[in-house]
Amino acid sequence: MSQYRTFTAADAVDYARQFGGVDNPAALCSAEEIGDGNLNLVFKIYDDQGNSRVIVKQALPYVRCVGESWPLTLDRARLEAQTLVEHYKYCPQHTVKITHYDAELAVMVMEDLSSHRIWRGELVKGVYYPQAAQQLGDYLAQTLFHTSDFVLHPHQKKAEVARFINPEMCEITEDLFFNDPYTDHERNSYPDALEPLVASLRDDDALRIAVGGLKHRFFAHAEALLHGDIHSGSIFVADGSLKAIDAEFGYFGPIGFDVGTAIGNLLINYCALPGLLPPREAADAREQRLSDVHSLWTTFASGFLALAAEKTRDEALAYPGYSQAFVRKVWADTIGYCGTELIRRTVGMSHVADMKQIADPAMRTDCIRNAINLGRTLILAADHVEDVDALIARIRQAG
């Protein structure tokens, strides 16, 4: 009965009536497909008053923008739903609520967030959410601490690592983050004028060796249950509210990958702002981004350390000073992964609105160049940046 079939709008409405968990389900009467991603159908389900009440999301068995030639596991719907359910346990205030999930249909039902907007769109328009960076830091601290060796019993941790093994989605990251931008790959795309700069990445030995290390740690370091793709397009914001969505890349990996991806998307925006807003507004918004980076990291680090001081179950990891030593390693990883996010979003396949919406081609090229240079700087400097103030100084220095 629940064998896989691609949902129509009518199917989605039926499903929401059955599993939406809303009052008066019979009032649900229409669905709008709003998916702008490449991997899924997303239906917003409306009641007879025209109010959106619930979201029905279904994984497609192929990459939507490429078509059926790039098949993709439906198991990612399970991984997404289960990652979000775990994260919701530890940070309900900043994780979308999943109310139902069906493995065979690869479908989940989740709370409607129509009162929110995708953060990236707001960042591109220059709309400032002064609490968002801190809330994201809090989300990262709560979810990553509570799924780490600090607090999980080793038996449970190992079982969770097995449950969240995510080969196909990880492979996308492994390729798009750590291979493509550093090789001459057909999936790459960047302005022609940047060919010399991009070519110089390919034979920068120190850079390539550092990227090798970041990829290896992405493969091997099962530190916590990551969101796995926590960029500004996977985050809804509203006044005083932030919700993470879209966790189909969830798996146990290095904590710095999530934190670095989050910071990297703030810095992409920082690099793009001169092309998006008039000079004075751009300058103000860039200061906001740097303040966001500061706030995100300090909230994450102080939150993680406070949780470690209070809740560490493991006896050896609880020794005073260890969590600080660990967070210093997470910091180095964070800077490195942040650099790879900047480069994969500008040289690689997965471009973002921050850059795409810059109208003037010369300005766009300049902004992309700055992002690539900043990415390279951060990857190379990752082990030598003292603290977040030193990071911000380096970002200013990079221009």
Added chain:
Amino acid sequence: MSQYRTFTAADAVDYARQFGGVDNPAALCSAEEIGDGNLNLVFKIYDDQGNSRVIVKQALPYVRCVGESWPLTLDRARLEAQTLVEHYKYCPQHTVKITHYDAELAVMVMEDLSSHRIWRGELVKGVYYPQAAQQLGDYLAQTLFHTSDFVLHPHQKKAEVARFINPEMCEITEDLFFNDPYTDHERNSYPDALEPLVASLRDDDALRIAVGGLKHRFFAHAEALLHGDIHSGSIFVADGSLKAIDAEFGYFGPIGFDVGTAIGNLLINYCALPGLLPPREAADAREQRLSDVHSLWTTFASGFLALAAEKTRDEALAYPGYSQAFVRKVWADTIGYCGTELIRRTVGMSHVADMKQIADPAMRTDCIRNAINLGRTLILAADHVEDVDALIARIRQAG
């Protein structure tokens, strides 16, 4: 039919006739139980000429020396057999051959190594096997490289990580290596005279933080399929031959754990030799141990690097220079884990013949003190020892 029951000698003979894969199985007629470990029955199966032909090993559902009060998973027999089968694929010359395995009986049949002796016993007697250290380095290079991200496809690696999740055996290591010796635990045992030294370990902040990091990496860094317990009592030697056995601690962990355990057991012997042999022989044997350490590491490192140059499948990890950078990190881990092996074998529960067979109590205490001090030195210095020559200089300096 194959539900678990503890084997008698007669059962073992029957089993060997069925599954031993020997010519003329009907000639197998008697069994001798030779297990000196704590966890298993080990039967040597003889034919009617009195020749031992094959080994039948069965896991017990409890820790033998403690009795039925410490239950232990029978799944460890699967993990042992499968680890040895994997290692045999990549290093048949130095891995015992498993010819049959039964999950329900937790029993395996393996080649008879009566022509060999346990290396630890030989080290205690001062019998030198000049090729053994190099052969062990080769075993570690082959098995750890071929089960690493350098060569396994990421999908296969993740599946293998799941297959070798080994919670109960890992927990023993997690507790006995990284907790007990640094706390006042009833399982610890050491000479009374060393109480002040052992007590000083417990509040050595830098030491405890470093041990926290080593434990955390043991939890989280799934770099390769480790043997997991590769000490000199898990190794058979003969003239020009070396075979690893007893891999029930096998799981995907940090490569430096296996290399450090192996070197640690050479250094335990180094520290014990003044109590085991007359002065001149002891001095000679100590030089052999240092030469063994040098040979083991250089064989491992050059072997791993040669394999990486030739066989790395992963594009990013294949970049020239990356494998060298990785091996430098393995080196730091190796020194740290080596230090924890020295301390857990002297302060913790799992003592070794090298120390136990020192007849004179005062001398034994001195040797144990030296091993503890060396262990502490290595854990603290792990990130700052340039190379194996610098390591050997530090060992000499430590006395």
